Amino acid sequence: MSMNKARANRLVLSFALVAAWSGTALGQPFREPEKGSAERSAILDTLRPAVEAEMRGPVEFVVTTMRVSPNWAFVQVEPQQPGGGAIDPEKTGFAGESDMMDGLTVYGLATFQFGRWNLIDHMVGPTDVGYAAWQQRYGVPPAVLGLE
Template sequence: MPVGKRAIFALAASCLLLAGPASSRMLREPAKGSPERAAILDALRPAVEAEMRGSVEFVITSMRVSPGWAFVQAEPQRPGGGTIDPQRTGFRGEADMMDGLTVFALLTFQLGRWNLVDHVVGPTDVYYAGWPKRYGVPPALLGLE
């Protein structure tokens, strides 16, 4: 390979290697009990409560925030830690085709508040894999680097 092409190749490879870590360094998890974490969950809660047919609290498995975006993976439960019976939710009769009640959600920060963009409950595949293309969200936010 000629020296000029080798230098261009090395530069391109360096840029690709640096792009991944740089984007993941911008990710953070809001502290438990923080106003930001509460605001993100409060934006998600109405949609999940409608599907669960009642009040919910979230046990967070993962929450990642980057500038303008948030991704949440959570287990809903009844206030105080009660389990949710799928047969008493909007998923009645569908529980056999679901992988539990795990919630995956994408939110955006616009107009001074968090807004729900999309979410899914109990997917049996990586439903959110299409969100980078559909919504322009950084793949690293979703753990899809």
């Protein structure tokens, strides 16, 4: 094979790989794990201890948003008492502050490292889009945060 033909073959292969990768990255930068899946449970269980400490008791999550890429998971959840009861903000770690919060909505960010999901950051009841800073602070892709 001549040098020019070998170079042309490598160039075609390079373009094909870039096109395939770009299609995947741009076509669907994130996914939502199925309800009841082990991955979904693992992501929520990563967030649970921090939220239970703040809520001062066990919680279940109602998932509003869950976006997962290979290395990142972003969630927006509504915590509730096991079985579905509402949580009284005045009986949580936010007692006396709840009037300055936008409910108990929780936003969480986890990363997949060392074979498991690890909580990176979370916030409860922000009155603005506080998680927007996570893009710059942690390098999370904006599409995972819904900020494309």
